[in-house]
Amino acid sequence: MSVRLAFLVDSALCIGCATCGMACKNQYHQEEGVVWRQIYPLSEEIYPHRDRAFYSLACNHCDNPVCLTGCPARAFEQRADGIVVHKPESCIGCRNCVRACPFGAPVYNPAARKVGKCSLCHERIDESLPPACVLGCPTGALRLVDLNTFDASTTVAAPPGFPGREDIGPSTRFKPPRQPVLVRRTA
């Protein structure tokens, strides 16, 4: 049976610490301003407290990756396990993928004049190591799952604030944040 790898973002556990994002920089040394994994605070319409609930997002390794279909240089390939791999040696820096991706996953690197994006650490996965961000997450809020076997009943594919885009099929799955009982000051 094949596997379909995906990120699980559990906002109930996520503390927005950005460890995942820095773990990515630590592994790949993106230049200043180039960020492959970003930690997005949820707007107050979605979670009533500012900067207190987050989605940690990188590439969603979609079922129908628009970066891949729109690339004139064939710089993207999708593996059997779902990982969408960008090959910098083929990239011509045209940024078609940057414009096409509704999630902002491919990022242009002006220094290299090429695009880069989350590779789901496929080199690490091929050596049975977790992706750098997943290994780094101190709370288990960011996990790697196999969508073919994962019990998705408590997760959603299109939570508030995240474009579901069934046509593209982003593989990331989400659990919503929780709220505590508030006892505010009376005077």
Place this chain on the structure above:
Amino acid sequence: MTMDERTDFFEQMLAKGVSRRGFLKGLAAAGVLAALPGGVLQAAQAAGPEPFGPTVFLGKDAYQTFRNACPRNCYDTCGIVSHVKEGVLHYVEGAPESGFTQGGLCVKGYSYPRTVYSPDRIKYPMRQVERGSGNWQRISWDDALDTISRKFLDIKETDGSMLGLGLTKYSGNFGITHYGVEGMLASLGYTTRFVGTPCWPAGIDAQNYDMGDMWCNDPEDMASSRYIIIWGANPAYCSVHSMKYIYEAQRRGAKVVVIDPVFTQTAAKADEFWEVKPGADGALALGMARHLIDSGLVDTDWVQQNSIGYGDFEAYLKREVTPEWAAEQAGLPVEAVKRVAEEFATAKPATIWIGYGMQRHVNGGQNVRAVDALVALTGNVGRPGGGARYGHLYTWGFNYHAYSQSPPEGSVGFVGETGPKGEFDPDAGSEAQTYTDRAFNINRIAQEILDASEPPVRALWIANKNVVSQDFDRAKILKAFAKVDLIVTVDLFFNQTVEQSDIVLPTVTPFEDWTVNVSYWHYWLHLNEQAIAPMFEAKSDIEIAAMLSTRMNALEPGSCTFPTDVDPKEWMAKEFNDGIHSLFGIDSWEDLRQGSRKATLASPAAWNDLGFKTPSGKYEFVSQAAAENGHPALPTHLPGRESYAPMRLLTPHHKYGLHSQFQNLDWMLDYSSEPFVYVNPVAAKAKGIVDGDWVRVFNKVGEEKVRARVTGNVPADTLLMYEAWFGAKNAYNVNRLVDDESSDMGKYKTGAPGVAIHDQFADIEKATA
């Protein structure tokens, strides 16, 4: 997901036939590195760490690994596995065998490769032509040490002692060999020491009065707590690896209550959040205790067997405290106060994590005593999953070889009252000598220098400390610095203290040095190996001491006793002893190359044998030692500081830095680009401030211009600014707004009272453009 679960996941994947080496085999080595400019290898050439470019994971076997430790004064003090290829640090990971970190680090720890290869690092000794001018000239180590040595000898000739030389050092690197800085000063004679700690002293004294020492349960045992109150701590920012134990307790059915002046990230993960009035923590705890007496929920067996003075405490509470009064003091509804008190008392084991924030008040030590009392009278002290958790020094029993240096023969020093030189002082309690160092309060560095005479502070050595960023009343610090002839700072970056120094000496990152590290929270021990050669002309603290000694003795033989030839690896090894070996189950430090070790504990609970180190051997609700030191004998209510401006100002820790470290890195700026003052929407509206506006925050101490971030996370009467140093291009500094008012306790065990960092007040207005 634990490490085991992660591994299992990959085992399952492999069983399903996922290719170990996908179709991209060979891409990394052959393609990417060759194709992209500015690969990391360039950084290795000591010509200069150019901003390094993209790289990829080259395979498990492509790297040499070394053991390191993050030494930046953090609860989590993580063990690190450094991955090095051809002398270049490529990436870091957490020590996989550490149950506390489970292979991970934090946002700060993962930025270390950038610290090492940052183009902003101080590369050579340099002299500033005029302080604050930025006119730096490269000088040789010989030149630097000659200038410094001549000044030191001049001090001795002028004053007849070395007391005109001051040292201020704290927690920039808690590696044990870094106490060689104190050793260096001792080897020169009796000097002036800025003693105490800005961090946690009031609470240390409080726990010593109550229990005879500061000692906390293993944080990993929070998973077994049935009820957790996190009081004035924000582990989601400041101890991210503790969060999983709190989550595990919740998963098992425990309730988590966060008590804090602001709605922190930790509060957002709790079951219940209480927005307490700052400084009213003690009153609140006393009110809860009174309610437990009224409800018959005091653990009278525990109290009778294990404490003294409970009768007096109960009489005080019945006389002076009601839940209604406490609720009013704290600004909270009395029903909630009573309900949580009952829940806490009936859910054994129940624990309170006492944060350091709570004791940064004029009544901070007394507040901690009141909270301790609440834990004790519910019988939760000494119990796994229970405890009044604050911190510990249980694992710090090293030799302090680097620290322990002797003054040159015939040295003249200070005569008078003396005490411990900080919480880690290994000589505390030893016999008084004829002469001692002159002890000044580390938290009032500016006032102490301004007041000093006979002799004045003529030269200042600053290491492991960013005084101008982190010490209190910045304007006064600059005035005090003007009185000092020579200021020498040892550091990694051109921070705000270096800006005000005459000479700067470049030091090493942990990856370029040997030392050993433990935590004041968890019970793990980490080796720190030299993983890469020191960058540029950087030296460790003890190498600098040896070089200084060489120069001093060349100019005046016998003027410095510090060994002139030190090997950092040997000196690391000299810190180990049988006690450490046995506590951690190792034969020698070399065993730590296989991985970090955890102390073998009879129980995860501190005070598990209920043998307290107080004079009575019991938990002391009435402390004679407290009374003798001028405090109430009982944990009574002590009012907070009178307000001196319209709004409360809080300046706690952010998640992107450890004091003034890490936030300056360009990698960190990608996630946190600028500082803010956080303002409640009601307050913002009243002041005509819109989100993102530039505002002026001001009080009697000074002012700071910063952009406003409007949020209900802070109460309407409170302003919040995270302490941080955003790099040389940003002058942001919260200590323009924080004075040096002392907290009540700290002198007993650390040599100086703490500082009331959170008893500050300010006003805010829209800034004119």
